[in-house]
Amino acid sequence: MSSFWEPLYGRASRSLKPSPIREMLHLTRRPGIISFAGGMPDPAAFPVEAFREAANLILEEQGRDILQYGTTEGYPPLKSFLSDWTAPRMGRNLAEDELLITAGSTQVVDLLSWATIDPGDAIVCEEATFLGSTGTMRNHGATFITVPCDAEGMRVDLLPSLLEEAKKRGQAVKYIYTIPNFHNPLGCTLSLERRHLLVRIAQDWAIPILEDDPYGYIRYDGEHLPTLFSLDSRGIVIYAGSFSKILAPGTRVGWTAGDREIIRKMAVFKQAVDVCTSVVAQAQVYKYCELGYLDAFLPKIIAHYRKKRDDFETAMRRFLPLEEVSWVKPQGGYFYWLETPRVLARELFDRAIEKQVAFVLGEPFFPNGGGERAFRVCFTFASPEQTDEGMKRLGDAIRDSLEA
Amino acid sequence: MSEKAWQNLYSQVGAALKPSPIRELLKLTKRPGMISFAGGNPDPAIFPVKEFAEAARIFGERGEEVLQYGMTEGFEPLKTFLSEWMAPKMGRVTQSEEMLITTGSQQVTDLFCSVMVDPGDTVIVEEPTYPGALHTMRNHRVSFLGVPCDENGMQVDLLPEIIRKARAEGRKIKFIYTIVNFQNPSGYTLSAERRRRLLEISIETGIPIYEDDPYGLLRYNGTDEPTIFSMDTQGMVLYAGSFSKILAPGSRVGWVVAPKDVTRKMVMVKQGVDMCTSVVAQAAVYEYCRLGYLDGHLPKILDHYRKKRDAMAEAFRETLPSNAVYSIPEGGFFFWIRLPGIDTKELFYKAVDKGVAFVVGESFYPFGGGNDTLRTCFTFAQPEEIGEGARRLGLAIRELGGK
Numbered sequence: 179m180s181s182f183w184e185p186l187y188g189r190a191s192r193s194l195k196p197s198p199i200r201e202m203l204h205l206t207r208r209p210g211i212i213s214f215a216g217g218m219p220d221p222a223a224f225p226v227e228a229f230r231e232a233a234n235l236i237l238e239e240q241g242r243d244i245l246q247y248g249t250t251e252g253y254p255p256l257k258s259f260l261s262d263w264t265a266p267r268m269g270r271n272l273a274e275d276e277l278l279i280t281a282g283s284t285q286v287v288d289l290l291s292w293a294t295i296d297p298g299d300a301i302v303c304e305e306a307t308f309l310g311s312t313g314t315m316r317n318h319g320a321t322f323i324t325v326p327c328d329a330e331g332m333r334v335d336l337l338p339s340l341l342e343e344a345k346k347r348g349q350a351v352k353y354i355y356t357i358p359n360f361h362n363p364l365g366c367t368l369s370l371e372r373r374h375l376l377v378r379i380a381q382d383w384a385i386p387i388l389e390d391d392p393y394g395y396i397r398y399d400g401e402h403l404p405t406l407f408s409l410d411s412r413g414i415v416i417y418a419g420s421f422s423k424i425l426a427p428g429t430r431v432g433w434t435a436g437d438r439e440i441i442r443k444m445a446v447f448k449q450a451v452d453v454c455t456s457v458v459a460q461a462q463v464y465k466y467c468e469l470g471y472l473d474a475f476l477p478k479i480i481a482h483y484r485k486k487r488d489d490f491e492t493a494m495r496r497f498l499p500l501e502e503v504s505w506v507k508p509q510g511g512y513f514y515w516l517e518t519p520r521v522l523a524r525e526l527f528d529r530a531i532e533k534q535v536a537f538v539l540g541e542p543f544f545p546n547g548g549g550e551r552a553f554r555v556c557f558t559f560a561s562p563e564q565t566d567e568g569m570k571r572l573g574d575a576i577r578d579s580l581e582a
Numbered sequence: 583m584s585e586k587a588w589q590n591l592y593s594q595v596g597a598a599l600k601p602s603p604i605r606e607l608l609k610l611t612k613r614p615g616m617i618s619f620a621g622g623n624p625d626p627a628i629f630p631v632k633e634f635a636e637a638a639r640i641f642g643e644r645g646e647e648v649l650q651y652g653m654t655e656g657f658e659p660l661k662t663f664l665s666e667w668m669a670p671k672m673g674r675v676t677q678s679e680e681m682l683i684t685t686g687s688q689q690v691t692d693l694f695c696s697v698m699v700d701p702g703d704t705v706i707v708e709e710p711t712y713p714g715a716l717h718t719m720r721n722h723r724v725s726f727l728g729v730p731c732d733e734n735g736m737q738v739d740l741l742p743e744i745i746r747k748a749r750a751e752g753r754k755i756k757f758i759y760t761i762v763n764f765q766n767p768s769g770y771t772l773s774a775e776r777r778r779r780l781l782e783i784s785i786e787t788g789i790p791i792y793e794d795d796p797y798g799l800l801r802y803n804g805t806d807e808p809t810i811f812s813m814d815t816q817g818m819v820l821y822a823g824s825f826s827k828i829l830a831p832g833s834r835v836g837w838v839v840a841p842k843d844v845t846r847k848m849v850m851v852k853q854g855v856d857m858c859t860s861v862v863a864q865a866a867v868y869e870y871c872r873l874g875y876l877d878g879h880l881p882k883i884l885d886h887y888r889k890k891r892d893a894m895a896e897a898f899r900e901t902l903p904s905n906a907v908y909s910i911p912e913g914g915f916f917f918w919i920r921l922p923g924i925d926t927k928e929l930f931y932k933a934v935d936k937g938v939a940f941v942v943g944e945s946f947y948p949f950g951g952g953n954d955t956l957r958t959c960f961t962f963a964q965p966e967e968i969g970e971g972a973r974r975l976g977l978a979i980r981e982l983g984g985k
Contacts, residue, residue, distance in 0.1 A: 180792065182788050182816065182817065183841065183843060183844055185788075186701070186756055186788075186789075186790065186794060187697060187698060187847070188696070188697060188698050188699050188700045188756075189700050190696065190700075191697040191698070191847050191850075191851070194697075194847055194850045194851065195850070196849075196850050196853070197853045197854075205761065213839050218650060218651055219650070221646035221649070221650055222646070222782065223645075224646055224649040224650075226641065226642065226645030226646060226649065227642065227645075229641055229645065229649065229862075230638065230639070230641040230642040230645065231603045232640050233641050233862070233866075233914045234635055234639075235632055237631060237638060238631075240627055240636055241629060241631030241632075241634065242626035242627070242631060242832040243626070244832050245629040245631065245634065245829075245830030245831070245832040245833070246623060246624070246629070246830070246831060246832050247826075247831045248624055248832060248833065248862040268844065273757075275607040281685060281855075281856035281857075281859075281860070282856055282857055284854070284856055284857045285855065285856050287854075288854065288856070289853050290887075292593070292595065292596065293592060293593060293599075294591050294592060294596060295593050296593045296594055299593075310853070310854065310857070313853065313854045314854035314855070317696065317851065317854050318593075325945050327677075352591055352593075353591070354915035361888065375916075384583065384587050384590070384591075386583070386590075386591065388872060389945075391828060412583060414583055415584045422651075425649075426649030426862075427649070427650060427651045427861075427864075428648050428650050428651065428652060428860070428862050429649070429860060429861075429862050430856060430857070430858065430859065430860040430861070430863075432864075437583055437588070439583070439585050440588060443592070443596060443599065443777035446599050446600075447596075447599070447721065449714075449717065450688070450692065450714070450718040450721050451685075451688065451692045451718070451855065452685040452686055452688050452689045452692075452834060452856070453686055453688045453714070453831075453834070454834065455834065455860075456685070456832070456833060456834040456835075456859075456860040456862075456863040457832035457834070458830075458832050458833050458834075458860075458862075458863050458866065459834075459862050459863050461832075462638075462862060468782075472875065490584070510660075529646070560626040562873065578700060
């Protein structure tokens, strides 16, 4: 049957690869495996009852409106809620036409890529970055210019020379993609000084920044740093936010804020891809927020994950060979990034799976290669007992790899 | 940043992109007092609000599961339900690997194009056809080939010659897009004989069929024609369905059934597009179906829209000039009217002045044309508005010389 289809597929779909993480999730669902792999929230932290109440209420109150087609730009009450609620971090209220509701923040990357990328164009990103985003960009034909990172995030000081080189090559750079807070997978946070510098460079070069900030509200210690969006007065920053980590990913509701011109363009693309984000889901999220549950639950979610991170840190110190593994303690988010200078992560992975513990290899996060001796572990999903047991197994696997 | 600064950054598609002309015209229809036959919206009065609210109990019962990230392929209980519920139309119980839940059927077009289309590739479409699909395909830089339609749908007999000629010109044809039942905008239904012939041609030429069927379950009289999918044993057909018209468009839940390899590829594209369709929306739709409300409510929807269609037919018989050409659709949402000698764009402004709106026919043609046609939707306007709207439309037509 597929013989009919094979010659008909587009070029892009011949190089389509399933997301390595999604594929690995199948593996890590095997019984007995302790998974530090997926970046999923802990279902125990979902406000199930509050969401059910909100869902019911809004259907009773607004059923006819929210079962109808919605405007592509998003459910107006949710937009006005977000404009107020995000104002402290955005530096101001957002106008209606600066805000677009999306199907999670994944869709923000897709829409912006539709609007900007021709095959061969370059995107600037951290040397290791969220592979879902680079996958989406790659589907649009993007190539990548990667910037090294350290404990303070992207080495922004290296950016001008990288942009110069691209210019000399005649390569168009369409936007700078960065995850400034509690980076996925690196766990690092972009320092204040670098934020200022990054915005200035973007302005000088007239290259927009996509500030992907799904974890920004999930900070366990230290002070919030200002968003790039709030440091910019020229409309160079496009901000992407999401309810996935502060409420629940199953809603698939996210948003993007930016210059009117680009928001309008993204909205026209959105018409073509899904008409509008599920109005039912948007309205339920809105009601949940409006009833005060977002503010009420967020401290609980933060406390829940802070404890998990601390349990993780303790377990790592106790069970891993500290002279062989290094990491930076994340101040928020979901991830630890572990570097093992003397161990190849790919070999370690096989041993770890044998011992029934899973993580995500470093390599797929590097769009231009690298990360062979590093990997990501997620601390939000496993229970405390699993964390101890999983770390014990991981420590054994590292030691075995060294001896082999 | 200035508009010009952005222009430098846009992709070719991004730079060429314009807001759809229908949307712009629709803005005019929002004036107070306007009777709108324009948009293709369901009637909110028939939404099963209470039943859907009851279905939200699934958030309490399975909250930890449905608030989590879902499988890209879709919420498995909903897929199982659909494959059984649709079996009579599909000719068999389809397998899970053949089906993907999508964010409305609009997304099917986007995903399918991502899998199939390289810039410049050709897609065969009906003339006229659904502009939302044209918009999506244009973004994928599709070049179109049109096939004219008559009362029995796409004039399938013309296809072999169209395909032969296009191929002789070196064009790469990727698929045939057809809305088989109560087509948007024409209201036509592809006859059983043409369905068989279309499938034969598809197999002979190796060009797959994209059978888009959002209205198929909304038949008000006559008997259902078999889906092309059900006639196919060669894996040539991709079938797209939607809850938008049989439940509520605000759910944004649709589905596609296709050969496993094609479905798998669409799944991979969807991972990068929205990860998965809103699980809470899928779960609520599933619970609604499981409680029996889909089957329970569908006859009410049919009855409601049948009456509205009849009301519009009756009103048009009384008010439209005798040279207006249209037929009464057996299902779906739309009347398609041809007014020989009248420019319907000019008519649009006149009609809007009189307080009635429709969609200009030209919007439905990939290469323009259809200047004397228009589409009216009978599902959205209230019963008392239908007669008055038709009267206003009749007046506007006569002022432009319609007899």
